[in-house]
Amino acid sequence: MINPGGHLLSPAEVAAWRARMPEAFGPTGTARLWRWLGVVAFLAWLTGTLWWFDVSPQRMWNGLNGLGVIVRLMIPPSPGEQWVEILHGLAESLAMAFLGTAIAATIAIPLGFLGARNVATNMLFRFSLRRFFDGMRGVDQLIWALAYVRAVGLGPLAGVLAIATADIAVLAKLYAEAIENAEKKQAEGIAAAGGSPTLVMRFGILPQVAPIMLGHALYFFESNTRSATILGVVGAGGIGLQIAERIRVRHWDEVAFIIILMVLMVMTIDWLSGKLRRRLIGGR
Amino acid sequence: MSGAIAQQEAAFLSLRRQRRNTTLLGAIIFVVCVLTAGRVSEFYPSSLIAGAPRIGEYFSRIAPALEWSKLFANTQTEGSLAFWMYRLDAWGLLLFETAQMAALATLMGAVVALLLAFPAAKNLGLPAWVNATCRRVLEATRTVPEIVFALIFVWAFGVGALAGILAIALHTAGALGKLFADAMENIEMRPWDGVRASGGSWFQACRYAVLPAALPDLLSYAMLRFEINLRSASVIGFVGAGGIGEELYKVISFNYYEEISAIIVLVILAVVCIDLVSEKLRRRVIEAVS
Numbered sequence: 001m002i003n004p005g006g007h008l009l010s011p012a013e014v015a016a017w018r019a020r021m022p023e024a025f026g027p028t029g030t031a032r033l034w035r036w037l038g039v040v041a042f043l044a045w046l047t048g049t050l051w052w053f054d055v056s057p058q059r060m061w062n063g064l065n066g067l068g069v070i071v072r073l074m075i076p077p078s079p080g081e082q083w084v085e086i087l088h089g090l091a092e093s094l095a096m097a098f099l100g101t102a103i104a105a106t107i108a109i110p111l112g113f114l115g116a117r118n119v120a121t122n123m124l125f126r127f128s129l130r131r132f133f134d135g136m137r138g139v140d141q142l143i144w145a146l147a148y149v150r151a152v153g154l155g156p157l158a159g160v161l162a163i164a165t166a167d168i169a170v171l172a173k174l175y176a177e178a179i180e181n182a183e184k185k186q187a188e189g190i191a192a193a194g195g196s197p198t199l200v201m202r203f204g205i206l207p208q209v210a211p212i213m214l215g216h217a218l219y220f221f222e223s224n225t226r227s228a229t230i231l232g233v234v235g236a237g238g239i240g241l242q243i244a245e246r247i248r249v250r251h252w253d254e255v256a257f258i259i260i261l262m263v264l265m266v267m268t269i270d271w272l273s274g275k276l277r278r279r280l281i282g283g284r
Numbered sequence: 285m286s287g288a289i290a291q292q293e294a295a296f297l298s299l300r301r302q303r304r305n306t307t308l309l310g311a312i313i314f315v316v317c318v319l320t321a322g323r324v325s326e327f328y329p330s331s332l333i334a335g336a337p338r339i340g341e342y343f344s345r346i347a348p349a350l351e352w353s354k355l356f357a358n359t360q361t362e363g364s365l366a367f368w369m370y371r372l373d374a375w376g377l378l379l380f381e382t383a384q385m386a387a388l389a390t391l392m393g394a395v396v397a398l399l400l401a402f403p404a405a406k407n408l409g410l411p412a413w414v415n416a417t418c419r420r421v422l423e424a425t426r427t428v429p430e431i432v433f434a435l436i437f438v439w440a441f442g443v444g445a446l447a448g449i450l451a452i453a454l455h456t457a458g459a460l461g462k463l464f465a466d467a468m469e470n471i472e473m474r475p476w477d478g479v480r481a482s483g484g485s486w487f488q489a490c491r492y493a494v495l496p497a498a499l500p501d502l503l504s505y506a507m508l509r510f511e512i513n514l515r516s517a518s519v520i521g522f523v524g525a526g527g528i529g530e531e532l533y534k535v536i537s538f539n540y541y542e543e544i545s546a547i548i549v550l551v552i553l554a555v556v557c558i559d560l561v562s563e564k565l566r567r568r569v570i571e572a573v574s
Contacts, residue, residue: 046391049384053445053526063441063450070440095324102318138552142431142519146536147544151342152335156325161339230431234522237325240431244523247435255436263427 074256086242086258090265092156093238096231097224100163105217107168112175112213113201130176136169141227145236156237163224163231174216175209182208211281218273218280225269229262345541369546375531379554381445382527385520386513389449393456393513394506397422400457401464402490407473409486419465426458430516434525445526452513452520460509467501468494500570507566511559518551 009017022028027035079086115129144165148158187204195203232240239262246254322328351363358366369375403410404418433451441447475493484492521529528551535543 049388052381052384053388053449055446059441059446063437063446066440067437070436091324095321098317099321099325099327102314102321134556135552138515138555139548140515140519142522143532143548143551146522146533147342147346148339150536150539151339152331157327157331157335160325160327226427226429230429233431233435243432244435247439250439259428259432262432263424266427 070252073250073252076253077256077260078253079257080246080251080254086239086261089232089239089242089258090261093228093232093240094225094265094269096156096159096163096236096238097221097228100160100228101167101217101221101224103160103164104167104171104220105213107164108171108175109213111168111172112179115172115176116179130173133169133173136166137173139166141166141231142234145231146234149235154235154237159228159231159236159238162236163228167220167224171216171220175213178209178212178216179205214280215277218277222266222270222273226266229266346545348542348545368542369550371543371546372550375528375547375550378528378531379550382517382521382529383514383554383558385445385449385527386452386510386517389452389517390456390506390510390513392449392453393509394460394502396453396457397460397464398502400461401468402494404461404465405468405494407469407471408476408490408494419462422458422461422465424458425454426462428455430455430520431523434520434523438524443524448517448520448525448527451525452516455516456509456513460505463505464498464502467498467505471497500573503569503573504566507562507569511555511562514555514558518555 018025111129115126115133141162145158145162148161148165152158152161182205186208187200190200190204228238228240230240232238232242233244235241239258243255243258243262246258348368349363350365350368354363355365357364400418400422402408403414404422406412406415430451433454434448437447437451441450471494475497476489479489479493517527517529518532519529521527521531522533524530528547532544532547532551535547
């Protein structure tokens with residue numbers, strides 16, 4: 001080892017430095033101990049959970065073999081006999097996503113104004129509304145779909161309602177944040193010129209937040225297009241129902257075909273909505 | 285003077301007319317889309333009006349019949365919290381299982397994502413076709429929803445948590461792989477040049493130049509993904525792939541009204557708690573790493 005002066009450090013000097021600043025020579029004893037304890041705890045957790053879920057090499061091997069057979073049966077993908085039905089399912093999924101998002105986005109606008117700090121000044125009311133929004137987020141769309149299927153019967157109506165219900169709360173929260181972040185001077189100007197609270201909202205706040213709201217709504221439309229493809233698994237209409245049916249009767253080539261169409265649809269919608277979003281926000 | 289004003293006025297009016305026309309066109313397209321969507325998804329006012337009372341009735345039956353005076357009574361008293369949550373031990377265990385499924389799936393997905401992110405990152409000197417192939421693979425696995433993977437895996441691996449874990453892990457690998465690769469593309473390249481110039485191999489450069497720089501981002505993405513996966517794991521049981529979802533599917537199908545609300549409330553509580561804990565943990569881990 002060479003010190004800044006240029007001569008070799010003697011082992012005694014190295015030992016002295018090690019005693020003075022042990023951190024410079026790598027992790028110290030306690031740090032190393034903690035690291036080892038962490039590794040051991042992690043390995044214990046991993047083996048414990050793997051054992052609990054009954055994951056054995058044997059089972060993995062059999063499963064992968066089964067999966068290999070399925071993948072081989074998937075090639076080549078084929079539309080089967082029911083072209084029209086598949087296309088109708090895709091259209092239904094898309095329509096569910098669009099209508100659900102549109103309903104959620106419309107209902108979320110007044111809720112967003114209610115939840116915003118600079119519009120609703122009652123602390124307690126606002127706080128409980130926000131917590132309620134947060135809680136609603138924890139319920140997955142599939143749960144809503146399953147509940148609505150029980151309430152209004154099988155079909156896309158349940159899907160639309162599920163998408164709308166699941167999104168209202170989240171969109172309202174995002175809208176409330178957008179409204180809070182809006183520039184206050186324009187609103188104050190309208191209030192100072194004698195505008196009523198409604199006019200302040202319409203001309204002071206809405207023009208600022210409308211592009212942001214539209215952008216959020218478009219994002220949700222994209223993500224809902226993805227989720228609308230699977231709501232059918234629980235009977236809420238759309239292409240998911242057809243996929244689940246074909247998996248049940250093990251028509252794997254048709255399953256592969258539908259999955260490919262699904263992916264293509266989602267990608268097209270992503271691309272379209274991205275273009276539209278850039279135009280809306282860019283042209284502000 | 286007045287000529288200039290008139291000119292201004294004309295320009296203003298024409299601009300306003302143009303904007304109004306654009307808005308009108310947008311509104312017409314939107315209305316047409318809504319009407320078409322309503323037709324395709326059978327969302328008719330009549331069916332909605334017919335369904336509305338049933339929706340109200342269903343949700344009011346789900347709501348627990350709690351009574352203030354008996355709220356903290358034992359499990360035998362109707363109207364108490366304990367009566368509502370009478371199977372708390374079993375549900376708690378299922379929720380714990382669900383969280384373990386999400387954790388294991390996130391871990392497996394993150395490991396695969398990490399392995400694929402290095403070849404998918406464009407700045408690490410691999411040929412373009414390798415980047416493109418890896419990115420396409422990641423894109424394919426993240427575009428297919430977990431439930432579809434789960435439906436297929438239930439056939440291959442049998443009914444149970446393993447199918448759900450693998451399904452979520454596969455989807456996670458795709459979603460995280462892209463984020464990981466993007467994080468790696470944003471790192472400072474000088475350490476990489478240094479390691480390569482001093483004779484380090486490609487693997488050593490990945491280990492000592494890329495990984496330390498990207499690690500805080502990677503950990504943060506993985507922990508955020510854990511929260512998302514917890515939500516997915518709570519419903520993946522609908523198709524027989526383990527967790528609290530199977531129980532929820534059962535009670536909804538059998539119309540055990542109050543148990544539905546009990547389980548949903550427990551799921552919400554678990555998700556909110558884990559979100560809070562995970563947010564704190566994420567901040568501390570990132571501070572410790574960077």
